[in-house]
Amino acid sequence: MTQTCPYAHLDLISAPVFVLEISDAGMPVYAALNACALALIGRPASDFIGRSSADVFPHAYGRTACAQHCAALTSGSSVSYQIDLPLARGISTLRSTLRPEVDQTGRVIRLWGGFVDLTAEKLAVEARKDFDTLSSEMEQFVAFAAHDLRAPMRNIAALTNLMREDAGPLGDPALDIIDLIEKITAQSMDLISDVLSHAESTATVKEESSFSFPALCHGIWDAIDPAAQHRLTTSLSNLRADRTAIRIALRNIAENAVKHGGCERLDVDISVQEDLPGMLDITVTDNGQGFTEGALEVMNGGRLRVDSGYGLFGIKRLIAARGGTLLARNLPDGAGAVVRFSLPGTLLGSAPSDAPFTLAPLAPPPTGREIRLSI
Numbered sequence: 417m418t419q420t421c422p423y424a425h426l427d428l429i430s431a432p433v434f435v436l437e438i439s440d441a442g443m444p445v446y447a448a449l450n451a452c453a454l455a456l457i458g459r460p461a462s463d464f465i466g467r468s469s470a471d472v473f474p475h476a477y478g479r480t481a482c483a484q485h486c487a488a489l490t491s492g493s494s495v496s497y498q499i500d501l502p503l504a505r506g507i508s509t510l511r512s513t514l515r516p517e518v519d520q521t522g523r524v525i526r527l528w529g530g531f532v533d534l535t536a537e538k539l540a541v542e543a544r545k546d547f548d549t550l551s552s553e554m555e556q557f558v559a560f561a562a563h564d565l566r567a568p569m570r571n572i573a574a575l576t577n578l579m580r581e582d583a584g585p586l587g588d589p590a591l592d593i594i595d596l597i598e599k600i601t602a603q604s605m606d607l608i609s610d611v612l613s614h615a616e617s618t619a620t621v622k623e624e625s626s627f628s629f630p631a632l633c634h635g636i637w638d639a640i641d642p643a644a645q646h647r648l649t650t651s652l653s654n655l656r657a658d659r660t661a662i663r664i665a666l667r668n669i670a671e672n673a674v675k676h677g678g679c680e681r682l683d684v685d686i687s688v689q690e691d692l693p694g695m696l697d698i699t700v701t702d703n704g705q706g707f708t709e710g711a712l713e714v715m716n717g718g719r720l721r722v723d724s725g726y727g728l729f730g731i732k733r734l735i736a737a738r739g740g741t742l743l744a745r746n747l748p749d750g751a752g753a754v755v756r757f758s759l760p761g762t763l764l765g766s767a768p769s770d771a772p773f774t775l776a777p778l779a780p781p782p783t784g785r786e787i788r789l790s791i
Contacts, residue, residue: 432450632666
């Protein structure tokens with residue numbers, strides 16, 4: 417700081433600071449700028465001392481800053497504002513604060529100011545918006561592509577059925593090829609379903625409503641297990657929460673349990689309770705063969721892996737985006753798996769007494785598959 421006077425100590429401050437005094441004409445003019453401010457602006461103190469911001473900065477930049485200085489002088493109170501000014505590295509966005517100093521009569525004698533460069537923060541926000549837009553467009557493209565791939569994969573499955581009808585007796589090498597094609601088709605359909613589940617989970621909009629938890633669970637279960645081959649037990653509760661998010665999470669977790677459970681008859685229990693204020697804890701327990709190492713890593717905070725599936729990764733993102741958490745573990749001795757996740761919501765009390773509690777097979781129908789409902 418080249419100026420002497422009482423402001424030399426401002427160079428000890430490592431943030432940009434400036435002082436405005438009131439000229440004889442009643443205008444706020446620069447009386448001091450510390451070394452940090454001058455370094456960011458890239459100009460010497462002699463360009464500023466005794467001049468207003470309208471005289472120092474060109475065009476609308478200076479006039480805008482001068483208007484803020486005059487507003488603080490007139491009001492006699494602190495002013496905080498955001499402004500663009502030409503600094504050493506180009507036009508920068510600053511957040512500036514002015515605090516008036518008054519004498520015994522209440523007259524403003526000077527303004528103490530400081531500023532923070534927001535340019536990097538502004539660029540980061542803009543970059544984030546661009547990234548989010550690009551990411552959303554990419555996810556939509558992948559979802560559309562996955563949806564379009566379903567039709568040709570179904571056609572391939574139909575063709576393999578026709579080929580099997582025309583194949584020779586057992587032992588015909590063509591049957592081995594047909595089996596291989598069917599296996600690849602099934603794996604491809606699973607992958608396509610995972611991609612679509614991921615796209616759905618990341619695109620859903622938050623919207624709370626009141627609903628029956630057992631009705632939601634059994635609606636999901638009817639679609640996953642239409643032949644009632646497995647057994648489902650749920651809590652009897654009414655909830656106020658994001659029904660769509662809970663439905664997507666439960667559907668993917670339950671579908672994964674049935675698909676990879678490795679049991680002819682799987683027992684699945686879905687319970688809900690309030691834990692922290694305003695948060696619901698939902699726990700899904702099954703007696704299947706548990707999660708693979710890759711799936712556990714993804715669900716417990718890891719990155720997407722090729723051996724974990726897009727569906728589980730999408731569920732983790734869906735829950736995290738709503739401020740919830742998700743944890744998964746395998747039970748000891750291969751006794752099954754537990755998934756616990758939290759989402760914002762509240763319990764409204766028990767569901768009506770006629771709400772379904774257990775969906776389970778009871779007696780085999782003529783087809784040998786059990787489809788009866790017990791309450």
